[in-house]
Amino acid sequence: MSVAPLLSIENLNAGYNEVEVLHGVHLRVFEGEFVCIIGANTAGKSTILRAISRQVPRVSGSLQFAGTDLSTRAAHQVSALGIAHVPEGRQVFPDMTVEENLLLGAFTARTASDLPARMQDVFTLFPRLLERRQQLAGTLSGGEQQMVAVGRALMLKPKLLLLDEPSHGLAPKVVEEMHDAFVEIHRRGTSILLVEQNVSLALDVATRGYVLESGRITLEGPSAELNQNPAVRAAYLGI
Amino acid sequence: MKRWIAFAIVVVVACLLPLALDPRGYWIRVLTFTLLFAAMAQAWNIIGGLANQTSLGHAAFFGIGAYTSTILLLKFGLSPWIGMVAGGVFGGVAAFIIAIPTMRLQGHYFALATLAFGEVMRVIANVWVSLTGGPGGTSIPFSPPSFANYSFKLLLPHTYIAIAALVITTLIFEWIQRGAMGYRLRAIKENPSAAEVIGIDTTRVKLQAAVISGALMAMLGTLYVQVAVFFDPDTVFSAAGISIRVALVAILGGIGTAIGPILGAFFIIPLEELMNEWFSSSAAGLSQLIFGLILIVVILWRPHGFVTVFRSLRAKFTGGTAR
Structure with a gap:
């Protein structure tokens, strides 16, 4: 088959x-x-x-x-179509808050009713983003910015990341955290x-x-x- | 809510202010042009502030509006109100046509391309004598005073129309900024490649902003020449007098904010008039020199515009932080 x-x-x-x-x-x-x-x-x-x-x-x-x-x-x-691209080099919207960044990720699905749930999923994956929710993305550390970029992509509920x-x-420590997150994203059912x-x-x-x-x-x-x-x-x- | 109350108070005060001025005097004229420049800078702010495309060619749309309504009035006897709408359509179309090739340009390159476009329009208006009357200029013909004819005995109605124009352009700016389109424009401004991957059609959004901005600017061209009564191509298509001045008003006041163009206009336009009044008799060019020096000092003092003065004042009173 x-x-x-x-x-x-x-x-x-x-x-x-x-x-x-x-x-x-x-x-x-x-x-x-x-x-x-x-x-x-x-x-x-x-x-x-x-x-x-x-x-x-x-x-x-x-x-x-x-x-x-x-x-x-x-x-x-x-x-x-369900393809979310996380481009090279922490491509966040620097003058927007973490929350605004995430919401923009679901831009093409902005009428979806489960946006809060999607955001919750991102926060369970990257708890640090929950703490930084109202902070401007440009003021975050490199690792946190990358989390925002990945979180923003996940807000789309993509079939392929x-x-x-x-x-x-x-x-190195952040790299490991990041890869643990990818394994978890994959486990939750997203192709990568x-x-x-x-x-x-x-x-x-x-x-x-x-x-x-x-x-x-x-x-x-x-x-x-x-x-x-x-x-x-x-x-x-x-x- | 608090913002809207503040907004309403400002509008009411603005409506009372002209009544305090001599109705046949000089200052009501300055006020009217100040209001119109504030509205023009607000229209510019949509493309220059929200989309981050510094246009130095907005005189093109302004002149298109000025000539459209005047030619329709002269040749077909149409009310300037109708001419204003027609000018808005032409201005929007012109903005669309010029935006297609120039929108991919950024920063200086976009500024130069739009500057050239404004100059091309000026040359065309000068040469196309059968349509525009050429360098000799055009007068708005007399029509019996009435609102429908857009003709008044006094300046005061023009002042109120200018207030209405400023309120409307400001509301349009706010509406765009707070809506989905504002978010799209912000995303493009902050990170164009990230905007594209999250599904924003960057070209389309910038085109929309350009068309709205150009159409509004053209409509304001009609209002302006209805007050000025006489104009020629070098005035309405002027790079220094319109394009750069409008950009300057918005930048000095606070680019990308709703209040910025208003602050900028109420500083720059009366200041320029005062300088001319005080110094023009002493030495040629002295008034412009001093005016220029003041602008330099202001931009060094407040590089992000007058709006930052208000923000830090507000922060001082409320104990919050200035953004």
């Missing part, structure tokens, strides 16, 4: 202006999966997420999400596609992984398998 994947990327080429970054990428995320993309800087990991969110100008190939051809959607229409380098530039430079952490939390090198997928498999793969160990884990 085969199940249709939630997200299916076939033969994706993408780039900016004259530069092609991705060459023939195939990638799938099934419902309930926690998938990571690992690879060096500039391999094109973020570009995959940005292509899904329709933020890359030049794209060819097929991008299917839950039966919808993403190439027919504009960037601002993607979130309404795209996480772009969520641990980049954070203190994680892009991460911190390979050991990514393979630790994700169930399956892809290795991206210079815009091409060179390896894929269950995290445990990749973790044991000599090439991965040599290139990314420094073992």
Whole structure:
């Protein structure tokens, strides 16, 4: 019995202006999966997420999400399909309170009746945001800002959560907290596609992984398998 | 609620104020233009303050409004009220057309592009003599005094129309700022890429703001020339006299706040008049020089506008913090 994947990327080429970054990428995320993309800087990991969110100008190939051809959607229409993107680098609204940031996350679902419940879910995941509820997001620490960005994405109740380098530039303790939160989000039933430079952490939390090198997928498999793969160990884990 | 009571009190005081002035005097004229500039700065504030796009070309819409109502009156005998609405439509359309290519620009680039647009409109109005009368200027023809004709014996009705215009533009500004559109604009202003991923159509929202701002500005162009009676392309499409002055009023008063343009206008416009009255006979350009120096001092003293003076005063009295 085969199940249709939630997200299916076939033969994706993408780039900016004259530069092609991705060459023939195939990638799938099934419902309930926690998938990571690992690879060096500039391999094109973020570009995959940005292509899904329709933020890359030049794209060819097929991008299917839950039966919808993403190439027919504009960037601002993607979130309404149930894809929440947490962009790289703590992208919060600095002059708005934590609460306003979270509410804006449910912007396309602003008539939903369960907004308080959704916010409560975010607060149980990140109790620190509850304490900081009325504080301006720009005044928070880096880790807290990242929590706001992730919380804002969760307010959408997404089917698929795209996480772009969520641990980049954070203190090791916060990174761990963050990854615990991702495991919990996944346990609550959200599919996740994680892009991460911190390979050991990514393979630790994700169930399956892809290795991206210079815009091409060179390896894929269950995290445990990749973790044991000599090439991965040599290139990314420094073992 | 308290805000609305304060607002009502200010409006009532504003309505009583003109009665204290000599109805044929100089100061009621200054008051009327001050009110109109406050309203214009408020219209500018929608795009300049809420959408964070510093337009230096709002004279384009202002002039479109001025000429639309005047030409309709001259050639078809239509009441300037109808002309005002038509001018608003043209102003909105012009804002839409210019916003499509310029909205992706940010900061200085947007300012320069809009500045150029205003100048292009000025040149067109000067050259298109058959439509505008060219550099020789245009007079508003006399019509029998009545409200429907937008023609009055005294200045006082114009003053009240200007008060109404300021109240309406301020209410529109507040309504946008507090509504869903205000949140969208704030999100775009604070973080455009995050705004896009949460599902905000950034281009569309900015276009909406530009169209509302341009349409209001054009309608105010009609009100202005009905008071001024005579105008030429260099006046209504003036970069320094309209575009930059309107932006300056909003910025000096407090950009992005409802009260800012009002404070700014009531400071700048009477000050400029006073400087002209006091110094224009002593040396050419002296009044402008002193006016400029005062503006520099003010901007250094209160870089975020006069509105911060009021906020810190209020904080002092209520014991709260100034934001």
